[in-house]
Structures are given as C-alpha cells and as structure tokens.
Amino acid sequence: MNPKVAIIILNWNGWEDTIECLESVFQITYPLYEVIIVDNGSKDDSIQKIKNYAEGKIKIKSRFFHYLPENKPIYVREYSKDELDTSISIKENIKNPVSRKNLILIKNDDNYGFAEGNNIGIKFALNNLNSDYILLLNNDTVVDPYFLNELINVAESDLQIGVLGSTIYEYKNPQEIQSAGVKIHWNKGEVINLTQQESKYLDEPKNVDCVMGCALLAKSELFNKIGYLNKDYFAYLEETEWCVRAHKASYRIVYVPKGKIWHKGGATSNKITGFTLFHYTRNKFWFMKKHSSKQQYFSFLTYFFGFRAWMVIGGILYRQKSKEILPSFISFLKGIRDGVLT
Known part of the structure; x- marks a missing residue:
C-alpha cells in the first residue's frame, strides 16, 4: 500500500x-x-x-x-x-x-x-x-x-x-x-x-x-x-x-x-515593497530568541548590528529604485523594532 x-x-x-x-x-x-x-x-x-x-x-x-x-x-x-x-x-x-x-x-x-x-x-x-x-x-x-x-x-x-x-x-x-x-x-x-x-x-x-x-x-x-x-x-x-x-x-x-x-x-513577496525586509528581519529575531542559546543570541546581536545591518542598508541604497529606498529602509527598521521588542 x-x-x-x-x-x-x-x-x-x-x-x-x-x-x-x-x-x-x-x-x-x-x-x-x-x-x-x-x-x-x-x-x-x-x-x-x-x-x-x-x-x-x-x-x-x-x-x-x-x-x-x-x-x-x-x-x-x-x-x-x-x-x-x-x-x-x-x-x-x-x-x-x-x-x-x-x-x-x-x-x-x-x-x-x-x-x-x-x-x-x-x-x-x-x-x-x-x-x-x-x-x-x-x-x-x-x-x-x-x-x-x-x-x-x-x-x-x-x-x-x-x-x-x-x-x-x-x-x-x-x-x-x-x-x-x-x-x-x-x-x-x-x-x-x-x-x-x-x-x-x-x-x-x-x-x-x-x-x-x-x-x-x-x-x-x-x-x-x-x-x-x-x-x-x-x-x-x-x-x-x-x-x-x-x-x-x-x-x-x-x-x-x-x-x-x-x-x-x-513570485508573491516581490509584489509588495518592503514585505520581505520587514518579515524576514522581524522573524529572525523571534527565531533566535526562542531557539538559540544565550551565547549564540549574543553572538548574533553582535554580528547583526556590527555588520549585517549595514550590509542590508547598503543593499537598499544600491539595488532599490529611488522611490522604494525610503519605504524599504522603514520596513527594515520596523522589522528590527518588532523583532527586538515583541
């Protein structure tokens, strides 16, 4: 069977x-x-x-x-x-x-x-x-x-x-x-x-x-x-x-x-400006807070704010169309805020 x-x-x-x-x-x-x-x-x-x-x-x-x-x-x-x-x-x-x-x-x-x-x-x-x-x-x-x-x-x-x-x-x-x-x-x-x-x-x-x-x-x-x-x-x-x-x-x-x-x-997420940046960023913080050890989470925070965040901001400035830069930047910051505070 x-x-x-x-x-x-x-x-x-x-x-x-x-x-x-x-x-x-x-x-x-x-x-x-x-x-x-x-x-x-x-x-x-x-x-x-x-x-x-x-x-x-x-x-x-x-x-x-x-x-x-x-x-x-x-x-x-x-x-x-x-x-x-x-x-x-x-x-x-x-x-x-x-x-x-x-x-x-x-x-x-x-x-x-x-x-x-x-x-x-x-x-x-x-x-x-x-x-x-x-x-x-x-x-x-x-x-x-x-x-x-x-x-x-x-x-x-x-x-x-x-x-x-x-x-x-x-x-x-x-x-x-x-x-x-x-x-x-x-x-x-x-x-x-x-x-x-x-x-x-x-x-x-x-x-x-x-x-x-x-x-x-x-x-x-x-x-x-x-x-x-x-x-x-x-x-x-x-x-x-x-x-x-x-x-x-x-x-x-x-x-x-x-x-x-x-x-x-x-195919779906690209239809909405900032959708991926917000959800992926927020969810990454949620995921790490729930499943990583304290040492791993501290290492993640150091890496994210010392390196990764600046790479993402650079990518926004380099890749996005001018009218999408501000909405994308705001979405990224909101993702960090909601990920850290909730």
Whole structure:
C-alpha cells in the first residue's frame, strides 16, 4: 500500500504560476495523492481561472512538460473558510474515487500569510483526508514526475525521518541548484541554502538542519506532536522554526537529491515593497530568541548590528529604485523594532 499524500499549494493573486504548478503535479507518477489549493483572498480572478484550468479550458505552456488534455476535467470541490470553521466533517462530499483527479479549493476571506494559509490546508487534510504525509508546495514551482516517489521512498525507510526536502533548481536556469537542504549558522543567525557542491552531496539522502518551505514533505504525525507552523511569522522562516521543533522532538530532517523541482522564487513577496525586509528581519529575531542559546543570541546581536545591518542598508541604497529606498529602509527598521521588542 502506498501512503497517502496531501499536496497543499497556496495561491495569492498568482493563478498563472499556480496552474503551471498544478499541471506538473497532475502529471506525477506517484499513485495516491490529493491536491488542495488554499486561496488566500485573491483579488485577481484566481479562483475562476483555476476552475477553468480544471475544466480543460486553459492550456498550459511550459518548458518542463507537455500539456495533457486527457487528464481533464478535474473534479473541483470548493469550501469557504467559514464552512471549514464549522468543524463539520466533509469527508462524504469528496466523491471522486480517483484521488488524483480531485482538486480541493479552499477559499480564504483574507490573506492569512504563508504560515496560517498552509495551516488551514494542513488541518483540512488531517481532519478529512486521512493523509499519511503532508507536502507543502509553493505555487511558483514545477515538479519532476518522479519527485514524490523519491521523497516517499526515503521517508518510508526510517521511522525517525520526519521532514524531507528535494533538490530545488532555479526555474530560469534549470541546471543551477537553488537549494540542496538548509544549514543554520547559529552564531550569526543566518539560514543558508546549501548547493550540491558546497554540501558535497551526490545521490544519497543526507541529514540537514532544515529544508525550504517551497517543497517540504512531512509525516502527518508531526503536526499532532509539535504543532503547526507559527502563524505569527506570517511569511519567512516559519518552515525553519518548524523544522527546528521537529529536530528537538528527535526527528531527522533529510535532503533527498533525486527528488527534483524547479522554483521561480519571490513570485508573491516581490509584489509588495518592503514585505520581505520587514518579515524576514522581524522573524529572525523571534527565531533566535526562542531557539538559540544565550551565547549564540549574543553572538548574533553582535554580528547583526556590527555588520549585517549595514550590509542590508547598503543593499537598499544600491539595488532599490529611488522611490522604494525610503519605504524599504522603514520596513527594515520596523522589522528590527518588532523583532527586538515583541
């Protein structure tokens, strides 16, 4: 028996990326999965466009696959957040016996961020789908047809493996590795994406500190044991913080080289000036205060205010357009303020 996987894809005003991601997901070879789209209050007609795709009305063009009209229509079941909040079981409403032909569409009334948006999808999967695994997948990704097989094969090989990540390649440069697992430098508070060369990984799975949230597979049992993503983070470092909790609960976090996806990156956050600077800065302080030792936190503060902050300010002045410099600078300072004081 193959374990069942719930694939959760978060959408916010990004239907074009989302339907390309969906088409790649509906072409994977793994036999037992359900797909959940969580729409975070989009205002760009995303919901209707996604339904049009499911009906076969929108053909996808991509360098990574050929569009398959024969896997349409896809059965769409819609739920509002209010319906889910009633806590009434909706298992009987998911009627299509062929799970890979289902698309569950959860419509949030607002943008709850990456953390809580995914939490809503995770809770739905655990309460209604009896999923053995949860896969968090960014909408700006395209997946290899065999990537989920590779991840599940490794996950099933060891009961202590709780979280897994694939090799993440650059979408625009498909041979360039964006992440081969993640390493935390505690004395600097830096979360570094490893490359295959830096980490000396070949084909064998390796333990890592954490994996990128754009393609994170987790055993369902973890959410009952360590909780969900921290919704206060909203976006950035929430998957890192969650992986650290998993590690503290004695689970292995594993990078699987043969699982492959391609990631655009910044498709959502780049729409808002200062969004990344504020949330990443604030969350870094929160993360370090909660999980680092006193010595590590002091070292982090020394590094941040003595070096890193000035590098960020220099980057703002050098890279940003003139009209974006002041908003970006303010966002950075607000991130420091909220991170230190709350």
